[in-house]
Amino acid sequence: MHRVIGERDLSETPFSPDEARALFRDMVRARRFDERALALQRRGWMSGYPPYKGQEASQVGAAHAMAAEDWLFPTYRSNAMQIARDVPMSDILLFRRGRAEYDSGHDVPVFPQAVPIATQIPHAAGAGMAISHEEDDAAALCYFGDGATSEGDFHEGLNFAGVFDAPVVFFCENNNWAISLPRRKQTAAPSIAAKAEAYGFMGGQVDGNDPLAVREFVQSALATARDGEPVLVESLTYRQGAHTTSDDPSRYRGDEDDDLPEWRTADPLERYEEYLREQNVVTDEYVETIYEEADEELSEAVERAEAKEPADPDEIFESVYADMPKKLVDQREWLRSFTEEHDVQELEH
Numbered sequence: 001m002h003r004v005i006g007e008r009d010l011s012e013t014p015f016s017p018d019e020a021r022a023l024f025r026d027m028v029r030a031r032r033f034d035e036r037a038l039a040l041q042r043r044g045w046m047s048g049y050p051p052y053k054g055q056e057a058s059q060v061g062a063a064h065a066m067a068a069e070d071w072l073f074p075t076y077r078s079n080a081m082q083i084a085r086d087v088p089m090s091d092i093l094l095f096r097r098g099r100a101e102y103d104s105g106h107d108v109p110v111f112p113q114a115v116p117i118a119t120q121i122p123h124a125a126g127a128g129m130a131i132s133h134e135e136d137d138a139a140a141l142c143y144f145g146d147g148a149t150s151e152g153d154f155h156e157g158l159n160f161a162g163v164f165d166a167p168v169v170f171f172c173e174n175n176n177w178a179i180s181l182p183r184r185k186q187t188a189a190p191s192i193a194a195k196a197e198a199y200g201f202m203g204g205q206v207d208g209n210d211p212l213a214v215r216e217f218v219q220s221a222l223a224t225a226r227d228g229e230p231v232l233v234e235s236l237t238y239r240q241g242a243h244t245t246s247d248d249p250s251r252y253r254g255d256e257d258d259d260l261p262e263w264r265t266a267d268p269l270e271r272y273e274e275y276l277r278e279q280n281v282v283t284d285e286y287v288e289t290i291y292e293e294a295d296e297e298l299s300e301a302v303e304r305a306e307a308k309e310p311a312d313p314d315e316i317f318e319s320v321y322a323d324m325p326k327k328l329v330d331q332r333e334w335l336r337s338f339t340e341e342h343d344v345q346e347l348e349h
């Protein structure tokens with residue numbers, strides 16, 4: 001298990017105080033985004049939201065390990081990664097309001113969020129193969145949850161990457177749950193990282209609630225990937241909230257999490273702040289300013305998103321088939337007449 005907090009001083013890591021503060025800043029931005037998005041969903045601002053509270057260290061650490069030209073393959077859960085990669089918050093909010101296009105026109109190399117579980121894994125393997133073919137310097141980082149490892153796409157993607165030496169880091173964020181299914185029942189394998197051996201490449205576990213450890217571990221995995229060998233990283237963290245705003249975890253959690261170590265279930269943001277204070281790299285004033293700036297950024301993002309027209313429901317049917325099959329044409333007709341008859345904004349509330 002790779003770890004920094006509790007084992008090394010910051011001066012014994014490759015990271016400067018500025019880099020350590022940058023991780024903290026993005027964790028705060030991500031935390032405030034998550035809290036605001038939950039509140040907005042409760043107001044009917046968007047129909048659903050999948051919170052990532054507790055997973056900020058893992059996601060921000062991995063995002064900071066990436067080079068500017070590296071491709072990110074995200075999911076609905078990994079908004080903290082997009083935020084740390086500087087995808088504008090308003091784009092992420094608008095996506096949750098049904099807009100497929102990135103409104104700001106940003107040029108961060110990031111794919112659209114995958115909602116079907118594990119479908120992004122073969123895409124990332126293919127992107128890695130294309131990168132090798134083009135003799136490009138970039139690598140790909142493919143994010144997914146522990147549940148995704150039971151899908152055929154996981155096997156196919158990792159198998160292709162291994163055979164074709166694709167420069168891909170498969171970043172499995174193990175938050176101990178796939179909706180109501182605990183990790184214990186997901187696989188009989190001793191760890192998810194252990195699965196890498198079957199594909200002929202390296203796998204390892206990192207303390208996913210330690211952003212410095214994640215950054216260091218993923219940075220080294222990306223270097224290995226650039227040298228032509230994929231890596232499977234298992235980042236051990238914990239989903240503190242519900243699966244989505246439609247879920248009630250009290251129905252299934254029970255005492256399942258009782259055996260998890262404290263470092264895993266505790267708040268990674270508080271843990272990291274405490275470490276940075278011990279290392280004398282943040283002050284009260286600094287922390288306060290970071291929170292204020294994050295809140296300002298968020299207010300501007302919400303304002304920008306609110307100023308946009310609502311998404312056109314017709315768009316749901318576009319961009320899949322060149323010639324739309326009759327079944328979809330009929331569904332589109334049905335939706336058009338439904339939205340004409342009903343006030344959709346009203347229905348959302």
Ligand SMILES: Cc1ncc(C[n+]2csc(CCOP(=O)(O)OP(=O)(O)O)c2C)c(N)n1
Nearest residue numbers: 077115116117145146147148175177178179
């Ligand atoms: C192909 C597919 N099957 C089922 C679902 C329904 N579903 C949505 S999230 C989820 C659990 C995913 O768990 P995990 O991969 O651990 O990711 P997490 O939600 O914890 O980030 C499932 C089964 C889906 N979206 N896609």
